[in-house]
Amino acid sequence: MATPTFPKKTAPLNAVPVTYTAPKFEVQSYLPEIFRGVGLSMKHFFDNTREMVQGKRPDPVLDRYEAGITTISYPEQKRPYPERFRGVHRLTTRQDGSMRCVACLCCSTACPAQCIFIEAGEYPPGDKRRGYERFPVRFVIDELRCIFCGYCVEACPCDAIRMDTGHHAVPYDSRDQFIYDRDLLLSFEGAKGTFETQNPRHEPGEASHPGVTREHGHS
Ligand code: SF4
Ligand code: SF4
Numbered sequence: 001m002a003t004p005t006f007p008k009k010t011a012p013l014n015a016v017p018v019t020y021t022a023p024k025f026e027v028q029s030y031l032p033e034i035f036r037g038v039g040l041s042m043k044h045f046f047d048n049t050r051e052m053v054q055g056k057r058p059d060p061v062l063d064r065y066e067a068g069i070t071t072i073s074y075p076e077q078k079r080p081y082p083e084r085f086r087g088v089h090r091l092t093t094r095q096d097g098s099m100r101c102v103a104c105l106c107c108s109t110a111c112p113a114q115c116i117f118i119e120a121g122e123y124p125p126g127d128k129r130r131g132y133e134r135f136p137v138r139f140v141i142d143e144l145r146c147i148f149c150g151y152c153v154e155a156c157p158c159d160a161i162r163m164d165t166g167h168h169a170v171p172y173d174s175r176d177q178f179i180y181d182r183d184l185l186l187s188f189e190g191a192k193g194t195f196e197t198q199n200p201r202h203e204p205g206e207a208s209h210p211g212v213t214r215e216h217g218h219s
Contacts, residue, residue, distance in 0.1 A: 081191075086148045086163040089141055089180065090188035093195050099186065100160035100201060102133035107152035107161055115145035116152060132204045132212075136182055143169045144178035159199040166191030 011017075026032055051057035072079065081087070092100045103120035121137035123130040152161055165188045172178060189195050202209040 081166055085166065086150050086153075087165040087167045087191070088143060088169050088188065089146075089152070089161055089163055089185055090165050090190065090195075091139065091182065091185040092160055092162055093186065094201055094203075097195075099135055099182075100158050101136050101139065102158055102160070103136045103139075104134075104157065106155040106157060110151045110155035112149060112151060113145050113147050115142040116140070128204045139182035139185065141180045141185065142178060143180055144175060158201070161185075162190065164190045164192075 048057060052059055094100055103118055105118055105120070108114075108116035108118050117138065117140040118136050119138040120134045122134055129135075148163070150163060153163055167188075169178065186195075200208075
């Protein structure tokens with residue numbers, strides 16, 4: 001079989017040819033550049049030290065002591081985060097402790113980073129929520145991929161997902177530790193120390209429930 005031939009690319013009009021030069025030993029050894037860099041650092045060190053001794057330059061260490069130390073002992077001490085700080089996610093619960101999430105997929109659809117995965121399931125026969133809503137059998141967020149835009153929180157019609165934990169992601173050392181599953185997300189409480197939300201939820205069977213079912217529409 002004949003070997004296929006490809007047309008040769010022509011150089012762009014503004015291209016400048018570069019001639020190849022064999023690498024020299026002193027360039028490949030990096031030694032001249034290392035000595036040059038160390039020499040420059042030492043020059044600045046001695047220049048700065050001389051100017052500080054002569055009083056021409058403020059002492060960056062001692063001058064700070066005069067003004068008082070302005071630091072905190074992180075992580076034992078932390079600065080308070082703003083009220084609207086977007087921390088790691090949490091899934092909220094209802095009064096009876098069950099999930100508020102109805103697995104509608106609004107959050108995963110709105111997520112620009114596509115880092116939410118939800119597998120929806122049906123409530124068992126006889127459950128008052130069957131036919132009205134579903135629940136997430138699996139709910140996974142890749143916190144490493146998340147850009148913390150908050151769109152998922154805005155998209156949720158049930159106030160089931162929030163970013164008000166007040167915590168930023170812990171610096172784990174492997175990627176799989178940033179995959180937060182449903183039960184982990186449910187275990188986080190809000191920064192104010194509660195698992196619940198302030199927004200009321202109307203359960204099927206209650207007088208305040210709108211009476212809409214997924215199977216039958218308006219009753
Ligand atoms: S905060 Fe933004 S990127 Fe992160 S899960 Fe929510 S929608 Fe996706
Ligand atoms: S968290 Fe909210 S938006 Fe996301 S699937 Fe659950 S109910 Fe729907």
